[in-house]
Amino acid sequence: MSGCPYGSDLERAELHGTAGTALAATPMSPRSPEQIVSGVAQLLAAHDPVVWRRLLAERTSDQTGHCPACRSTLIGTPTWPCTLRLVAEHAQRLSEVSAAASEQVPSGRSGPSSSGR
Numbered sequence: 001m002s003g004c005p006y007g008s009d010l011e012r013a014e015l016h017g018t019a020g021t022a023l024a025a026t027p028m029s030p031r032s033p034e035q036i037v038s039g040v041a042q043l044l045a046a047h048d049p050v051v052w053r054r055l056l057a058e059r060t061s062d063q064t065g066h067c068p069a070c071r072s073t074l075i076g077t078p079t080w081p082c083t084l085r086l087v088a089e090h091a092q093r094l095s096e097v098s099a100a101a102s103e104q105v106p107s108g109r110s111g112p113s114s115s116g117r
């Protein structure tokens with residue numbers, strides 16, 4: 001028992017191996033507008049179905065292809081679909097997917113989920 005003769009070789013292999021490249025392979029990625037939309041949509045789909053359903057109902061295109069619900073005195077009327085509309089549509093899609101997935105699961109959760117009042 002005088003130590004493993006391959007110990008030093010293993011240490012050298014790790015030092016000269018992929019230890020350095022792993023650290024360099026983490027790029028700083030700024031958030032794109034698509035990522036922000038999908039992030040907000042995930043939050044709404046998970047917590048606030050009332051909000052995105054209302055957004056879908058309110059954020060509709062008018063005859064000129066603009067969103068009158070988002071009209072403001074500063075920026076005027078934005079073109080439709082606006083960002084809120086995109087978020088609402090994305091949230092609707094996410095909730096439909098999760099609803100379909102929960103239907104396939106027979107009885108995953110224990111206890112009532114939506115019988116507050």
Ligand SMILES: [Zn+2]
Pocket residue numbers: 059067068069070082083084085
């Ligand atoms: Zn809008």
